[in-house]
Amino acid sequence: MDRGLRQADLAREAGISPSYLNLIEHNKRRIGGKLLNDIARALGVEAQSLADGAESALVDALGAAAARLPEAQPELARAEEVASRFPGWTGLIAAQDRRIGALEARLTALADRMAHDPALAASLHEVISSVTAIRSTAAILAGDEGLDSDWRQRFHRNLHGDSERLAESSQALVRYLEDADSDRAAPLSAQEELAAFLSAEGWHLPALEGPEPAAPETVIERAKSLRSRAGRALAARWLARYREDAAALPVAALEAALGSAPSDLAELATALGADLPRVLRRIACLPERPGTGPYGLAICDGAGAVTLLKPVADFTLPFTTGACPLWPLFEALSRPGQPIRAEAELPGVPGARFLCHAVAHVAPPARFGAPPVLEATMLVQPWSGAAMVETRPVGPGCHICPRTECAARREPSLLS
Amino acid sequence: MARRVLLIEDEPNIIEAISFILSRDGWTVHIHEDGETALDKVRASLPDMVILDVMLPGKSGFDILRELRADPEMAELPVMMLTARGQTKDRDLAERLGVSHFMTKPFSNAEVLDHVRALAGPTGP
Numbered sequence: 001m002d003r004g005l006r007q008a009d010l011a012r013e014a015g016i017s018p019s020y021l022n023l024i025e026h027n028k029r030r031i032g033g034k035l036l037n038d039i040a041r042a043l044g045v046e047a048q049s050l051a052d053g054a055e056s057a058l059v060d061a062l063g064a065a066a067a068r069l070p071e072a073q074p075e076l077a078r079a080e081e082v083a084s085r086f087p088g089w090t091g092l093i094a095a096q097d098r099r100i101g102a103l104e105a106r107l108t109a110l111a112d113r114m115a116h117d118p119a120l121a122a123s124l125h126e127v128i129s130s131v132t133a134i135r136s137t138a139a140i141l142a143g144d145e146g147l148d149s150d151w152r153q154r155f156h157r158n159l160h161g162d163s164e165r166l167a168e169s170s171q172a173l174v175r176y177l178e179d180a181d182s183d184r185a186a187p188l189s190a191q192e193e194l195a196a197f198l199s200a201e202g203w204h205l206p207a208l209e210g211p212e213p214a215a216p217e218t219v220i221e222r223a224k225s226l227r228s229r230a231g232r233a234l235a236a237r238w239l240a241r242y243r244e245d246a247a248a249l250p251v252a253a254l255e256a257a258l259g260s261a262p263s264d265l266a267e268l269a270t271a272l273g274a275d276l277p278r279v280l281r282r283i284a285c286l287p288e289r290p291g292t293g294p295y296g297l298a299i300c301d302g303a304g305a306v307t308l309l310k311p312v313a314d315f316t317l318p319f320t321t322g323a324c325p326l327w328p329l330f331e332a333l334s335r336p337g338q339p340i341r342a343e344a345e346l347p348g349v350p351g352a353r354f355l356c357h358a359v360a361h362v363a364p365p366a367r368f369g370a371p372p373v374l375e376a377t378m379l380v381q382p383w384s385g386a387a388m389v390e391t392r393p394v395g396p397g398c399h400i401c402p403r404t405e406c407a408a409r410r411e412p413s414l415l416s
Numbered sequence: 417m418a419r420r421v422l423l424i425e426d427e428p429n430i431i432e433a434i435s436f437i438l439s440r441d442g443w444t445v446h447i448h449e450d451g452e453t454a455l456d457k458v459r460a461s462l463p464d465m466v467i468l469d470v471m472l473p474g475k476s477g478f479d480i481l482r483e484l485r486a487d488p489e490m491a492e493l494p495v496m497m498l499t500a501r502g503q504t505k506d507r508d509l510a511e512r513l514g515v516s517h518f519m520t521k522p523f524s525n526a527e528v529l530d531h532v533r534a535l536a537g538p539t540g541p
Binding site: 124133154 | 427429430432433436437471500521522524525
Protein backbone atom coordinates (compact mmCIF):
# COMPACT_ATOMS: atom_id res chain seq x y z
CA MET A 1 0.00 0.00 0.00
CA ASP A 2 3.06 2.22 -0.41
CA ARG A 3 1.49 3.98 -3.39
CA GLY A 4 -1.26 5.48 -1.31
CA LEU A 5 -3.83 3.07 -2.63
CA ARG A 6 -6.32 1.93 -0.06
CA GLN A 7 -6.68 -1.81 0.36
CA ALA A 8 -10.36 -1.68 -0.53
CA ASP A 9 -9.65 0.32 -3.73
CA LEU A 10 -6.95 -2.12 -4.78
CA ALA A 11 -9.19 -5.10 -4.09
CA ARG A 12 -11.94 -3.52 -6.19
CA GLU A 13 -9.59 -2.75 -9.08
CA ALA A 14 -8.22 -6.31 -8.97
CA GLY A 15 -11.72 -7.75 -8.79
CA ILE A 16 -11.30 -9.55 -5.47
CA SER A 17 -12.61 -9.04 -1.96
CA PRO A 18 -10.62 -7.02 0.58
CA SER A 19 -10.41 -10.06 2.88
CA TYR A 20 -8.91 -12.19 0.06
CA LEU A 21 -6.43 -9.41 -0.66
CA ASN A 22 -5.57 -9.41 3.04
CA LEU A 23 -4.78 -13.12 2.87
CA ILE A 24 -2.56 -12.53 -0.15
CA GLU A 25 -0.76 -9.67 1.56
CA HIS A 26 0.00 -11.86 4.53
CA ASN A 27 1.31 -14.60 2.30
CA LYS A 28 -1.50 -16.96 3.14
CA ARG A 29 -2.59 -17.28 -0.47
CA ARG A 30 -0.26 -17.65 -3.44
CA ILE A 31 -1.25 -15.86 -6.60
CA GLY A 32 -0.25 -15.95 -10.22
CA GLY A 33 -1.54 -15.48 -13.73
CA LYS A 34 -4.28 -12.96 -14.33
CA LEU A 35 -4.77 -12.00 -10.69
CA LEU A 36 -1.07 -11.20 -10.28
CA ASN A 37 -1.19 -9.07 -13.45
CA ASP A 38 -4.33 -7.26 -12.27
CA ILE A 39 -2.83 -6.37 -8.89
CA ALA A 40 0.46 -5.33 -10.48
CA ARG A 41 -1.42 -3.08 -12.94
CA ALA A 42 -3.41 -1.53 -10.11
CA LEU A 43 -0.19 -0.87 -8.20
CA GLY A 44 1.63 0.38 -11.31
CA VAL A 45 4.48 -2.11 -11.06
CA GLU A 46 5.79 -5.03 -13.11
CA ALA A 47 4.13 -8.31 -12.23
CA GLN A 48 7.52 -10.01 -12.02
CA SER A 49 8.87 -7.46 -9.58
CA LEU A 50 5.75 -7.93 -7.49
CA ALA A 51 6.32 -11.65 -7.41
CA ASP A 52 10.06 -11.64 -6.95
CA GLY A 53 10.57 -8.22 -5.50
CA ALA A 54 10.83 -6.85 -2.05
CA GLU A 55 9.45 -9.81 -0.20
CA SER A 56 11.72 -12.22 -1.98
CA ALA A 57 14.69 -10.04 -1.15
CA LEU A 58 13.63 -9.97 2.47
CA VAL A 59 13.33 -13.75 2.56
CA ASP A 60 16.82 -14.02 1.08
CA ALA A 61 18.09 -11.60 3.71
CA LEU A 62 16.58 -13.71 6.47
CA GLY A 63 18.26 -16.77 4.98
CA ALA A 64 21.59 -14.92 4.96
CA ALA A 65 21.20 -13.88 8.59
CA ALA A 66 20.25 -17.42 9.57
CA ALA A 67 23.30 -18.86 7.81
CA ARG A 68 25.60 -16.53 9.71
CA LEU A 69 24.45 -17.93 13.06
CA PRO A 70 22.98 -21.38 12.43
CA GLU A 71 23.23 -22.36 16.10
CA ALA A 72 20.39 -19.92 16.83
CA GLN A 73 18.22 -22.43 14.94
CA PRO A 74 15.77 -19.96 13.39
CA GLU A 75 12.61 -21.44 11.86
CA LEU A 76 13.77 -21.26 8.24
CA ALA A 77 10.58 -22.82 6.96
CA ARG A 78 8.66 -19.80 8.22
CA ALA A 79 10.98 -17.15 6.74
CA GLU A 80 8.46 -16.20 4.04
CA GLU A 81 5.74 -15.75 6.61
CA VAL A 82 7.96 -13.58 8.81
CA ALA A 83 9.03 -11.42 5.85
CA SER A 84 5.45 -11.02 4.81
CA ARG A 85 3.97 -10.23 8.21
CA PHE A 86 6.86 -8.16 9.62
CA PRO A 87 8.68 -6.48 6.71
CA GLY A 88 10.02 -3.74 9.00
CA TRP A 89 11.58 -6.16 11.46
CA THR A 90 12.87 -8.29 8.60
CA GLY A 91 14.51 -5.21 7.07
CA LEU A 92 16.14 -4.48 10.41
CA ILE A 93 17.51 -8.04 10.68
CA ALA A 94 18.87 -7.76 7.13
CA ALA A 95 20.52 -4.39 7.84
CA GLN A 96 22.07 -5.71 11.05
CA ASP A 97 23.34 -8.79 9.26
CA ARG A 98 25.05 -6.63 6.63
CA ARG A 99 26.53 -4.53 9.41
CA ILE A 100 27.88 -7.63 11.18
CA GLY A 101 29.51 -8.74 7.91
CA ALA A 102 31.19 -5.38 7.49
CA LEU A 103 32.35 -5.33 11.12
CA GLU A 104 33.80 -8.84 10.87
CA ALA A 105 35.83 -7.82 7.83
CA ARG A 106 37.04 -4.73 9.70
CA LEU A 107 37.90 -6.81 12.76
CA THR A 108 40.06 -9.10 10.64
CA ALA A 109 41.97 -6.15 9.27
CA LEU A 110 42.41 -4.54 12.70
CA ALA A 111 43.44 -7.76 14.44
CA ASP A 112 46.05 -8.23 11.74
CA ARG A 113 47.36 -4.74 12.34
CA MET A 114 47.37 -5.00 16.12
CA ALA A 115 49.35 -8.23 16.02
CA HIS A 116 51.93 -7.27 13.44
CA ASP A 117 52.04 -3.53 13.01
CA PRO A 118 55.49 -2.08 13.78
CA ALA A 119 54.05 1.47 13.81
CA LEU A 120 51.71 0.55 16.65
CA ALA A 121 54.50 -1.21 18.58
CA ALA A 122 56.72 1.87 18.24
CA SER A 123 53.90 4.16 19.35
CA LEU A 124 53.16 2.09 22.45
CA HIS A 125 56.87 1.89 23.27
CA GLU A 126 57.08 5.69 23.21
CA VAL A 127 54.12 6.00 25.59
CA ILE A 128 55.49 3.40 28.03
CA SER A 129 58.98 4.93 27.99
CA SER A 130 57.54 8.35 28.85
CA VAL A 131 55.39 6.92 31.63
CA THR A 132 58.39 5.03 33.06
CA ALA A 133 60.52 8.17 33.20
CA ILE A 134 57.68 10.21 34.73
CA ARG A 135 56.90 7.59 37.36
CA SER A 136 60.51 7.19 38.41
CA THR A 137 61.26 10.92 38.44
CA ALA A 138 58.06 11.84 40.26
CA ALA A 139 58.81 9.22 42.94
CA ILE A 140 62.23 10.80 43.52
CA LEU A 141 60.73 14.28 43.80
CA ALA A 142 57.90 13.18 46.07
CA GLY A 143 59.98 11.01 48.37
CA ASP A 144 63.21 12.87 48.90
CA GLU A 145 62.93 15.86 51.23
CA GLY A 146 66.66 16.46 51.24
CA LEU A 147 67.07 16.69 47.44
CA ASP A 148 69.38 19.61 46.65
CA SER A 149 68.01 22.38 44.51
CA ASP A 150 70.12 21.56 41.42
CA TRP A 151 68.82 17.98 41.29
CA ARG A 152 65.31 19.18 42.09
CA GLN A 153 65.38 21.64 39.15
CA ARG A 154 66.82 19.01 36.88
CA PHE A 155 64.12 16.49 37.74
CA HIS A 156 61.39 19.12 37.38
CA ARG A 157 62.75 19.88 33.93
CA ASN A 158 62.80 16.16 33.05
CA LEU A 159 59.28 15.75 34.35
CA HIS A 160 58.08 18.62 32.20
CA GLY A 161 59.84 17.23 29.12
CA ASP A 162 58.48 13.72 29.67
CA SER A 163 54.95 14.93 30.30
CA GLU A 164 55.04 16.80 26.98
CA ARG A 165 56.42 13.73 25.27
CA LEU A 166 53.67 11.62 26.83
CA ALA A 167 51.02 14.08 25.64
CA GLU A 168 52.39 13.95 22.09
CA SER A 169 52.84 10.18 22.00
CA SER A 170 49.37 9.52 23.42
CA GLN A 171 47.81 11.94 20.93
CA ALA A 172 49.66 10.12 18.15
CA LEU A 173 48.33 6.83 19.48
CA VAL A 174 44.77 8.15 19.54
CA ARG A 175 45.18 9.47 15.98
CA TYR A 176 46.46 6.05 14.94
CA LEU A 177 43.52 4.24 16.54
CA GLU A 178 41.04 6.69 15.06
CA ASP A 179 42.59 6.20 11.63
CA ALA A 180 42.53 2.45 12.10
CA ASP A 181 38.84 2.70 12.95
CA SER A 182 38.12 4.58 9.77
CA ASP A 183 37.38 3.04 6.44
CA ARG A 184 39.85 5.51 5.05
CA ALA A 185 42.65 4.05 7.14
CA ALA A 186 46.01 4.68 5.58
CA PRO A 187 47.94 1.56 4.65
CA LEU A 188 50.52 0.78 7.29
CA SER A 189 52.57 -2.13 6.07
CA ALA A 190 54.52 -2.16 2.84
CA GLN A 191 52.24 -4.94 1.56
CA GLU A 192 49.12 -2.87 2.29
CA GLU A 193 50.72 0.12 0.61
CA LEU A 194 51.42 -1.87 -2.54
CA ALA A 195 47.93 -3.42 -2.55
CA ALA A 196 46.34 0.03 -2.13
CA PHE A 197 48.39 1.38 -5.05
CA LEU A 198 47.50 -1.54 -7.32
CA SER A 199 43.85 -1.36 -6.30
CA ALA A 200 43.74 2.35 -7.21
CA GLU A 201 45.21 1.42 -10.62
CA GLY A 202 42.68 -1.38 -11.09
CA TRP A 203 45.53 -3.94 -10.98
CA HIS A 204 45.98 -3.57 -14.75
CA LEU A 205 48.90 -1.34 -15.70
CA PRO A 206 48.78 -0.37 -19.41
CA ALA A 207 52.13 1.44 -19.07
CA LEU A 208 53.85 -1.92 -18.53
CA GLU A 209 52.06 -3.68 -21.40
CA GLY A 210 52.73 -3.70 -25.12
CA PRO A 211 55.89 -3.78 -27.23
CA GLU A 212 57.54 -0.84 -25.45
CA PRO A 213 56.68 -1.11 -21.78
CA ALA A 214 57.80 1.61 -19.37
CA ALA A 215 60.45 0.92 -16.76
CA PRO A 216 58.95 0.04 -13.36
CA GLU A 217 60.87 2.95 -11.82
CA THR A 218 58.95 5.37 -14.05
CA VAL A 219 55.63 4.04 -12.77
CA ILE A 220 56.84 4.19 -9.16
CA GLU A 221 58.08 7.76 -9.51
CA ARG A 222 54.59 8.87 -10.52
CA ALA A 223 52.88 6.88 -7.73
CA LYS A 224 52.33 9.34 -4.91
CA SER A 225 50.65 6.70 -2.74
CA LEU A 226 53.86 4.65 -2.58
CA ARG A 227 55.44 6.60 0.25
CA SER A 228 57.60 4.24 2.28
CA ARG A 229 60.94 2.90 1.13
CA ALA A 230 59.74 -0.66 1.80
CA GLY A 231 56.52 -0.03 -0.15
CA ARG A 232 58.47 1.26 -3.14
CA ALA A 233 60.88 -1.67 -2.95
CA LEU A 234 57.98 -4.15 -2.98
CA ALA A 235 56.37 -2.24 -5.84
CA ALA A 236 59.61 -2.35 -7.85
CA ARG A 237 59.74 -6.13 -7.46
CA TRP A 238 56.06 -6.65 -8.37
CA LEU A 239 56.13 -4.26 -11.33
CA ALA A 240 59.25 -5.91 -12.75
CA ARG A 241 57.47 -9.24 -12.48
CA TYR A 242 54.32 -7.76 -14.05
CA ARG A 243 56.38 -6.44 -16.97
CA GLU A 244 57.91 -9.87 -17.59
CA ASP A 245 54.49 -11.51 -17.31
CA ALA A 246 52.99 -9.01 -19.76
CA ALA A 247 55.78 -9.58 -22.30
CA ALA A 248 55.34 -13.37 -22.08
CA LEU A 249 51.53 -13.31 -22.09
CA PRO A 250 50.07 -10.29 -23.93
CA VAL A 251 46.49 -9.38 -23.02
CA ALA A 252 45.10 -10.19 -26.47
CA ALA A 253 46.59 -13.69 -26.52
CA LEU A 254 45.37 -14.47 -23.04
CA GLU A 255 41.89 -13.08 -23.63
CA ALA A 256 41.61 -15.07 -26.85
CA ALA A 257 42.63 -18.25 -25.04
CA LEU A 258 40.19 -17.57 -22.22
CA GLY A 259 37.47 -16.75 -24.75
CA SER A 260 37.37 -20.37 -25.79
CA ALA A 261 36.22 -21.21 -22.23
CA PRO A 262 39.04 -23.57 -21.30
CA SER A 263 38.05 -26.22 -18.80
CA ASP A 264 41.52 -26.55 -17.35
CA LEU A 265 43.87 -23.64 -16.64
CA ALA A 266 46.87 -25.96 -16.41
CA GLU A 267 46.21 -27.13 -19.97
CA LEU A 268 45.71 -23.53 -21.03
CA ALA A 269 49.10 -22.65 -19.54
CA THR A 270 50.71 -25.49 -21.50
CA ALA A 271 49.00 -24.35 -24.70
CA LEU A 272 50.25 -20.82 -24.13
CA GLY A 273 53.76 -22.01 -23.31
CA ALA A 274 53.67 -20.25 -19.93
CA ASP A 275 54.03 -21.55 -16.40
CA LEU A 276 50.85 -21.81 -14.37
CA PRO A 277 51.68 -19.20 -11.66
CA ARG A 278 52.28 -16.66 -14.44
CA VAL A 279 48.94 -17.49 -16.07
CA LEU A 280 47.16 -17.08 -12.71
CA ARG A 281 48.84 -13.72 -12.08
CA ARG A 282 48.01 -12.50 -15.58
CA ILE A 283 44.34 -13.50 -15.40
CA ALA A 284 44.03 -11.64 -12.10
CA CYS A 285 45.49 -8.52 -13.70
CA LEU A 286 43.48 -8.49 -16.93
CA PRO A 287 41.42 -5.36 -17.57
CA GLU A 288 37.91 -5.97 -16.27
CA ARG A 289 35.43 -6.51 -19.10
CA PRO A 290 31.81 -7.56 -19.10
CA GLY A 291 31.54 -11.32 -18.91
CA THR A 292 34.97 -11.92 -17.39
CA GLY A 293 36.08 -11.84 -13.80
CA PRO A 294 36.34 -10.23 -11.40
CA TYR A 295 39.25 -12.24 -10.09
CA GLY A 296 41.10 -12.15 -6.79
CA LEU A 297 44.71 -13.16 -6.28
CA ALA A 298 46.79 -14.21 -3.31
CA ILE A 299 50.48 -15.00 -3.17
CA CYS A 300 52.20 -16.32 -0.07
CA ASP A 301 55.70 -17.37 0.89
CA GLY A 302 56.82 -20.71 2.31
CA ALA A 303 55.89 -19.65 5.84
CA GLY A 304 52.31 -18.93 4.73
CA ALA A 305 52.71 -15.16 5.05
CA VAL A 306 50.60 -13.40 2.42
CA THR A 307 52.88 -11.21 0.35
CA LEU A 308 50.37 -9.97 -2.23
CA LEU A 309 46.58 -9.83 -2.06
CA LYS A 310 43.90 -8.74 -4.48
CA PRO A 311 40.60 -9.13 -2.62
CA VAL A 312 37.42 -9.90 -4.53
CA ALA A 313 33.83 -9.97 -3.26
CA ASP A 314 34.02 -11.47 0.26
CA PHE A 315 37.43 -13.01 -0.33
CA THR A 316 40.28 -11.52 1.62
CA LEU A 317 43.20 -12.82 3.68
CA PRO A 318 45.19 -11.10 6.42
CA PHE A 319 48.71 -10.10 5.50
CA THR A 320 51.50 -11.81 7.42
CA THR A 321 49.92 -14.77 9.24
CA GLY A 322 46.58 -15.69 10.82
CA ALA A 323 44.72 -16.73 7.68
CA CYS A 324 42.53 -19.82 7.55
CA PRO A 325 44.92 -22.68 6.64
CA LEU A 326 42.19 -24.48 4.67
CA TRP A 327 42.48 -22.18 1.64
CA PRO A 328 43.99 -24.10 -1.31
CA LEU A 329 46.79 -21.49 -1.34
CA PHE A 330 48.31 -23.04 1.78
CA GLU A 331 47.62 -26.63 0.77
CA ALA A 332 49.62 -25.93 -2.40
CA LEU A 333 52.71 -25.24 -0.28
CA SER A 334 52.81 -28.87 0.80
CA ARG A 335 52.77 -30.11 -2.82
CA PRO A 336 54.96 -27.82 -4.93
CA GLY A 337 54.25 -28.15 -8.64
CA GLN A 338 50.88 -29.87 -8.14
CA PRO A 339 48.04 -27.60 -9.29
CA ILE A 340 44.99 -27.60 -7.01
CA ARG A 341 41.51 -26.69 -8.16
CA ALA A 342 38.94 -26.43 -5.41
CA GLU A 343 35.77 -24.61 -4.49
CA ALA A 344 35.90 -22.81 -1.18
CA GLU A 345 32.95 -21.54 0.82
CA LEU A 346 33.02 -18.96 3.60
CA PRO A 347 30.73 -19.46 6.58
CA GLY A 348 27.77 -17.24 7.24
CA VAL A 349 27.76 -15.49 3.89
CA PRO A 350 25.39 -17.23 1.46
CA GLY A 351 26.83 -17.24 -2.00
CA ALA A 352 30.36 -16.62 -0.76
CA ARG A 353 31.75 -19.47 -2.86
CA PHE A 354 34.93 -19.24 -4.81
CA LEU A 355 36.56 -21.29 -7.51
CA CYS A 356 40.23 -21.40 -6.59
CA HIS A 357 43.23 -22.42 -8.68
CA ALA A 358 46.40 -22.70 -6.65
CA VAL A 359 49.93 -23.89 -7.28
CA ALA A 360 53.23 -23.58 -5.46
CA HIS A 361 56.61 -23.42 -7.10
CA VAL A 362 60.22 -23.06 -6.07
CA ALA A 363 61.29 -19.50 -6.75
CA PRO A 364 64.43 -19.35 -8.90
CA PRO A 365 67.33 -19.49 -8.78
CA ALA A 366 67.79 -23.02 -7.43
CA ARG A 367 70.99 -23.39 -5.43
CA PHE A 368 72.85 -26.47 -4.25
CA GLY A 369 72.79 -26.83 -0.49
CA ALA A 370 70.26 -24.04 0.02
CA PRO A 371 66.68 -24.75 1.10
CA PRO A 372 64.11 -24.15 -1.65
CA VAL A 373 62.34 -20.80 -1.52
CA LEU A 374 58.68 -21.65 -2.00
CA GLU A 375 55.93 -19.39 -3.24
CA ALA A 376 52.26 -20.26 -3.72
CA THR A 377 49.84 -18.43 -6.01
CA MET A 378 46.05 -18.67 -5.93
CA LEU A 379 43.55 -17.23 -8.41
CA VAL A 380 40.12 -16.71 -6.85
CA GLN A 381 36.88 -16.35 -8.75
CA PRO A 382 33.51 -15.74 -7.09
CA TRP A 383 31.48 -18.74 -8.13
CA SER A 384 27.74 -19.15 -8.34
CA GLY A 385 27.67 -21.97 -10.86
CA ALA A 386 27.08 -25.63 -10.22
CA ALA A 387 29.69 -27.32 -8.09
CA MET A 388 32.45 -28.77 -10.28
CA VAL A 389 34.39 -30.30 -7.45
CA GLU A 390 33.64 -30.83 -3.79
CA THR A 391 33.18 -27.56 -1.92
CA ARG A 392 35.50 -27.18 1.02
CA PRO A 393 34.67 -25.00 4.01
CA VAL A 394 37.15 -22.21 4.67
CA GLY A 395 37.02 -19.34 7.14
CA PRO A 396 37.88 -15.70 7.64
CA GLY A 397 40.60 -16.56 10.26
CA CYS A 398 40.11 -18.54 13.47
CA HIS A 399 39.38 -15.60 15.78
CA ILE A 400 36.19 -14.62 13.94
CA CYS A 401 35.25 -17.94 12.38
CA PRO A 402 32.05 -19.60 13.58
CA ARG A 403 33.19 -23.12 12.57
CA THR A 404 33.82 -24.22 16.13
CA GLU A 405 34.48 -27.87 15.32
CA CYS A 406 37.08 -27.18 12.63
CA ALA A 407 40.05 -29.56 12.84
CA ALA A 408 42.36 -26.77 11.65
CA ARG A 409 41.34 -24.37 14.44
CA ARG A 410 44.40 -22.80 16.08
CA GLU A 411 42.65 -20.55 18.64
CA PRO A 412 39.13 -20.15 20.04
CA SER A 413 36.76 -17.92 18.12
CA LEU A 414 35.63 -14.61 19.56
CA LEU A 415 32.19 -15.53 18.27
CA SER A 416 31.83 -18.68 20.36
CA MET B 417 85.16 0.35 47.06
CA ALA B 418 81.69 1.16 45.74
CA ARG B 419 80.14 -1.60 43.73
CA ARG B 420 79.49 -0.98 40.07
CA VAL B 421 76.35 -1.20 38.00
CA LEU B 422 76.49 -0.81 34.24
CA LEU B 423 73.25 0.69 32.95
CA ILE B 424 72.73 0.04 29.23
CA GLU B 425 69.74 2.20 28.29
CA ASP B 426 69.07 4.87 25.68
CA GLU B 427 66.27 6.94 27.28
CA PRO B 428 68.04 9.96 28.86
CA ASN B 429 65.49 10.67 31.60
CA ILE B 430 65.21 7.03 32.61
CA ILE B 431 69.00 6.94 32.78
CA GLU B 432 69.00 10.01 35.00
CA ALA B 433 66.37 8.67 37.39
CA ILE B 434 67.92 5.19 37.75
CA SER B 435 71.42 6.64 38.11
CA PHE B 436 70.20 8.93 40.87
CA ILE B 437 68.50 6.27 42.96
CA LEU B 438 71.38 3.81 42.60
CA SER B 439 74.08 6.42 43.31
CA ARG B 440 72.21 7.53 46.40
CA ASP B 441 72.18 3.89 47.51
CA GLY B 442 75.96 3.74 47.24
CA TRP B 443 76.45 2.25 43.77
CA THR B 444 78.82 3.54 41.14
CA VAL B 445 76.78 3.76 37.96
CA HIS B 446 78.33 3.49 34.51
CA ILE B 447 76.15 4.38 31.59
CA HIS B 448 76.18 3.14 28.03
CA GLU B 449 73.56 4.05 25.43
CA ASP B 450 74.52 2.03 22.36
CA GLY B 451 73.69 -1.62 21.71
CA GLU B 452 76.35 -2.25 19.09
CA THR B 453 79.28 -1.48 21.42
CA ALA B 454 77.63 -2.57 24.69
CA LEU B 455 79.57 -5.83 24.93
CA ASP B 456 82.93 -4.01 24.73
CA LYS B 457 81.74 -1.70 27.47
CA VAL B 458 80.83 -4.62 29.73
CA ARG B 459 84.26 -6.19 29.18
CA ALA B 460 86.02 -2.89 29.84
CA SER B 461 84.10 -1.80 32.93
CA LEU B 462 83.77 -5.20 34.64
CA PRO B 463 80.60 -4.30 36.55
CA ASP B 464 79.09 -6.24 39.44
CA MET B 465 75.85 -6.32 37.51
CA VAL B 466 74.24 -5.04 34.31
CA ILE B 467 70.88 -3.38 33.84
CA LEU B 468 70.01 -3.94 30.19
CA ASP B 469 67.26 -2.37 28.10
CA VAL B 470 65.79 -4.51 25.28
CA MET B 471 65.24 -1.92 22.56
CA LEU B 472 68.60 -0.30 21.94
CA PRO B 473 70.10 1.33 18.88
CA GLY B 474 72.44 -0.98 16.97
CA LYS B 475 71.72 -4.26 18.72
CA SER B 476 68.87 -5.59 20.83
CA GLY B 477 69.22 -6.42 24.51
CA PHE B 478 68.42 -10.06 23.68
CA ASP B 479 71.42 -10.29 21.34
CA ILE B 480 73.68 -8.64 23.90
CA LEU B 481 72.53 -11.09 26.58
CA ARG B 482 73.09 -14.05 24.25
CA GLU B 483 76.66 -12.93 23.59
CA LEU B 484 77.31 -12.24 27.25
CA ARG B 485 76.24 -15.75 28.22
CA ALA B 486 78.40 -17.25 25.47
CA ASP B 487 81.49 -15.67 27.07
CA PRO B 488 82.69 -17.91 29.95
CA GLU B 489 83.96 -14.89 31.87
CA MET B 490 80.54 -13.26 31.85
CA ALA B 491 78.27 -16.26 31.88
CA GLU B 492 77.48 -15.73 35.58
CA LEU B 493 77.29 -11.91 35.54
CA PRO B 494 73.92 -10.80 37.00
CA VAL B 495 71.84 -9.16 34.27
CA MET B 496 68.49 -7.49 34.87
CA MET B 497 66.53 -6.69 31.72
CA LEU B 498 64.20 -3.71 31.45
CA THR B 499 61.59 -3.68 28.74
CA ALA B 500 58.39 -2.03 27.64
CA ARG B 501 57.52 -5.33 25.98
CA GLY B 502 56.05 -7.46 28.74
CA GLN B 503 54.76 -10.19 26.50
CA THR B 504 55.18 -13.75 27.70
CA LYS B 505 57.23 -14.66 24.64
CA ASP B 506 59.75 -11.90 25.42
CA ARG B 507 60.00 -13.04 29.04
CA ASP B 508 60.41 -16.66 27.90
CA LEU B 509 63.13 -15.68 25.46
CA ALA B 510 64.99 -13.68 28.12
CA GLU B 511 64.80 -16.61 30.54
CA ARG B 512 66.02 -19.06 27.91
CA LEU B 513 68.97 -16.77 27.25
CA GLY B 514 69.84 -16.72 30.95
CA VAL B 515 68.53 -13.42 32.30
CA SER B 516 68.82 -13.01 36.09
CA HIS B 517 65.66 -10.91 36.36
CA PHE B 518 63.17 -9.55 33.81
CA MET B 519 61.44 -6.28 34.72
CA THR B 520 58.72 -4.58 32.68
CA LYS B 521 58.35 -0.82 32.35
CA PRO B 522 56.96 1.19 34.02
CA PHE B 523 58.71 -0.03 37.18
CA SER B 524 58.90 1.51 40.63
CA ASN B 525 62.20 2.82 41.98
CA ALA B 526 61.93 0.57 45.03
CA GLU B 527 61.49 -2.43 42.76
CA VAL B 528 64.69 -1.57 40.86
CA LEU B 529 66.67 -1.06 44.06
CA ASP B 530 65.41 -4.29 45.64
CA HIS B 531 66.40 -6.37 42.64
CA VAL B 532 69.80 -4.73 42.19
CA ARG B 533 70.57 -5.42 45.85
CA ALA B 534 69.30 -8.97 45.57
CA LEU B 535 71.27 -9.74 42.42
CA ALA B 536 74.58 -8.01 43.17
CA GLY B 537 74.53 -8.07 46.95
CA PRO B 538 74.61 -5.09 49.31
CA THR B 539 76.94 -2.21 48.63
CA GLY B 540 79.09 -2.91 51.67
CA PRO B 541 79.55 -1.22 55.05
